[in-house]
Amino acid sequence: MSYCLNPNCRKPQNRDSVEFCRNCGATLRLKGRYRPIKPIGQGGFGRTFLAIDEDKPSKPRCVVKQFLPANQDAQHLKKAAQLFEREAMRLEELGNHPQIPALLAYFSQEEQQYLVQEFVDGKNLAELLHEHGVFTEVQVRAVLVGLLPVLEFIHAHSVIHRDIKPPNIIRMATGNVARQSRSSEWTELLQALSLEAAQGYIDFVSDCRFSDRLREGFTQPPRALSIATYTHWQQMAAQFTSYADLPFAQRQQLVAKASRLLNERRQLSGSAETHEGHLALVDFGAAKAAIGTALVNTGTTIGSPEYLAPEQSRGKAVFASDLFSLGVTCIHLLTNRSPFDLFDTSDNTWIWRQYLKTPVSETLGHILDRLLEPGVNRRYQSATDVLRDLEGGLSEGQVSPSPAVPRHSASSPQSKPIAVLAQPAQTPGTVRSAASVAVQVIAQAIAPKPQREEASPARRKAPKALPTWHCIHQLLNPGKVYAIALSPVEPLLASSSGTTIKLWDVQTGQPLRTLTGHLDVIYCLVISPDGTVLLSGSADKSIRLWDLQTGQRLGTIALHTDTVLSLVLSPDGRTLASGSLHDPMKLWDLETNRERASLSGQAGRIEALAFSPDGLWLASGSSDGTVALWDVNLKTATGREPRFLKGHVQTVAALAFEPDGKTLVSGSWDGTVKLWSTRTQREKRTLQPESGRVTALTLSPDGKLLVTGSDTLKLWQPRTGKELATLSGHTSVISAIALTHDSQTLVSSSWDGTIRIWKNGDA
Structure with a gap:
């Protein structure tokens, strides 16, 4: 059948073979190629038709949208025409995305x-809800996991969708050939690499055609990888053209790296799947470009009323408005009730839990509550923030079959945990949370970021590597390394990956012991000043104490109602400070096993903590971009009102005090490292590593060496701000850095699954 698009035609159905409508004479093919076959929808701005592209041999189906506003008022027509054109512009700007x-x-x-x-091809969520009834928690988690990366992608392109609702989310049919992933191709490449390893690294991969196949595996935009990783992949693929000329060790390393990245690519390709297929986001008719986080122009209310965020109803949509609508979508799917019924206007509160057939887990409930916050500042600010919380209850990006918070696999290098945390315990008061690392990596996994600007000539002249430093050990882990801590009294390193803690001999690089017991991802580690006790914080909301000599668990401290992100011990080892996703910071007396204080005052997550060398001050870094100094004098134990250090414009991810306590160093996502006077609370100096977001830092015990981490390690003289060197080797974001007491051994961990131990050659 061919369908006439003349809105006034009374008999629009026609045979396939005719070119003009038999009833009204209108042309039946658009641009001579697109043949509408049936109407599939109608809205306020036009009609939608299923059509056939007659120009292509396979005659693929397509969708034709006809601009036909119901309101023919001149002003309304003009506005509608602008929206129709805007949808085309937004779709063109977003380019090719599989969802x-x-x-x-x-x-x-x-x-x-x-x-x-x-x-x-598929059914939208409204249709699925009608056919199968309310969604389970598993299914709602699948919706979030499937759609949040898409929102992060469009937001990264400065587009606000403004009409997130069940009819605009389609679960694609499994057999949708146009959308099938390249997983099988990557599997073949992985098998080839495995065969090469089995045959002793001497066979066919020297063939340049294999290099071409590797490159082709990444011909699509690197949506699931950062630009840096994508570039690294292309460079690595090029190395296979000269594979036969490489030394055996380099061949071995090259094959291992390629295998790891292919595994990541294959796993990430399925990260947006539900049980039956990928989720697609459609209907960008209401979408609009934004500057920063707000629309270029405000004052126009667009979207579906039931799902609108309060600020969007006032014509002032922001990125978080899409997140609000997604939250409303989720509670509608859980209850099958109109969102209007789920909000009590008399109490100005959501009552969606009253309509649940089965209660949801605390984790999901908390996430939905934050998505539904009427105040923008109290709501999630980005899709990665939501993913970060959500991943505390998921494993490997897949949906758990249980509504309870499940275990997080420690063996999967593809898992996307909430956070990463590490900092050496051997330097008093320098434990920081790298929860921000996870946010960065997830963000990179969703949408490619622009490549950094070329460094200035002066910066390019800086040495690429400090000749006296070299990597003596590379420790391999089954998954991403989340946290590390060095013992201050012996060559012992603790690291966490997933739910597992490993102890290593720093001198030999050999594993010593594995500690298990946490039920979810371990984000932070700290070792007591006497080197006898290890403390670990996890997404299972607990802080556990371990005997480092025996590996036995000594006890559990329950301070928080959500994920523990950061830990730090006072220099005397008597007081533990902890930070989490949403709870106030806690001070815990380890001698009496009682809570000393609860500190609140920063708006965001507490990403980093550090005690001053005298133990009288606690510094906290937040996702709101602030650093707070707290008076935690052990005699008064008041906590008092904090002193704020303001200058960073993004998340403060790392903190460390200089040995004299007069200077505090902070590292931020804004790509800067700032040195602050603790006496005046003023900025003394700013360092710009020019290597992306600063995700980790540490100071040597004598304060003469500062090491920062982002995509690379950089060494600095903190008092002069002079950059000394760059240490390369990691292939992903650096999650943690630690220095030994003598400053001659440096340990770095990364999301590439490795820990590198560096030695100063002059030692």
Whole structure:
């Protein structure tokens, strides 16, 4: 059948073979190629049709949108035309994404505007809700995991969708050939690499055609990898062209790296799947470009009323408005009730839990509550923030079959945990949370970021590596390394990956013992000043104490109601400070096993903590970009009101005090390292590593060496701000850094699954 698009035609159905409507004479093919076959929807701005692209041999289906506003008022027509054109612009800007229908054409014909899109085969969530009833927690988690990366992608392109709702989210049919991943191709490449390893690294991969196949594995935009990782992959693929000329050790390393990255790519390709297929986000008719986090122009209310965020209803949509609508979508799926019924206007509160057939877990409930916050500042600010919380209850990006917070696999290098934390315990008061590392990595996994600007000539002249430092050991882990801590009294290193803690001999690089017991990802580690006790904080909300000599668990401290992100011990080892996703910071007396104080005052997550050398001050870094100094004098134990250090514009991810306590060093996502006077609370100096977000830092015990981590390690003289060297080797974001007491051994961990131990050659 062919369908006439003349809105006044009374008999629009026609045979396939005719070119003109038998009833009204209108042309049946758009641009001579797109043949509408049936209507599939109608809205306030036009009609939507299923069509056939007759120009292609396979005759693929596509979607034709016809601009036909119901309101013919001149002013409304003008606005509607702008929105229709805007949808085409947004789709073109977003380019090719596997979960967004591609724009095929935008044109006018016979005084009508048309937009042609890729056809997404499947059922939308509203249809699935109608057919199968309320969604389970497992299914709602799948929706979040599947759609949040898409929102992060469009937000990274400065686009606000403004109409997130069940009808605009389609679960694609499994057999949608156009959307099938390249997983099978990557599996073949992995098998080839495995065969090469089994045959002793001497066989066919020297063939340049293999290099070409590797490159082709990444021909699509690197949506699931950072630009840095994508570039690294292309460079690595090029190395296979000269594989036969490489030494055996380099061949071995090259094959191992390629295998690891292919595994990541294959796993990430399925990260947006539900049980039956990927989720697609459609209907960008309401989407609009934004500057920063707000729309270019405000004052226009667009979207579906039931799902609108309060600020969007006032014509001032922000990125967080899409998150609000996603939250409303989720509670609608859980209850099958109108969102209007789920909000009590008399009490101005959500009552969605009253309509649940089965209670949801505390984790999911907390996430939904934050998505539904009416105040923008109290709501999640980005999709990665939501993913970060959500991943505390998921394993490997997949949905858990249990509503309870499940275990997080420690063996999967593809898992995407909430956070990473580490900092050496041997330097008093320098434990920081690298929860921010996880946010960065997830963000990179969702949408490629622009490549950094070329460094200044002066910066390019800085040495690429300090000749006296070299890597003596590379410790391999089954998954991403989340945290490390060095013993202050012996060459012992603790590291966490997933739910597992490993102890290592720093001198030999050999594993000593594995500690298990946490039920979820371990984000932070700290060792007591006497080197006898290890403390670990986890997404299972607990802080556990371990005997380092025996590996036995000594006890558990329950301070928080959510994920523990950061830990730090006072220099005398008597007081533990902890930070979490949402709870106030806690001070715990380890001698009496009682809570000393609860500190609140920063708006965001507490990403970093550090005690001053005298133990009288506690510094905390937050996702709101502030650093707070707290008076935690052990005699008064008041906590008092904090003193704020303001200067960073993004998350403060790392903190450390200089040995004299007069200077505090902070590292931030804004790419800067700042040195602050603790007496005046003023900024003394700013360092700019020019290597991306600063995710880790540490100071030597004598204060003469500062090491920062982002994509690379950089060494500095903190008092002069002089950059000394860059140490390369890690292939992903550095999660933690530690220095030994003599400053001659440096340990770094990364999301590439490795720990590198560096030695100063002059020692």
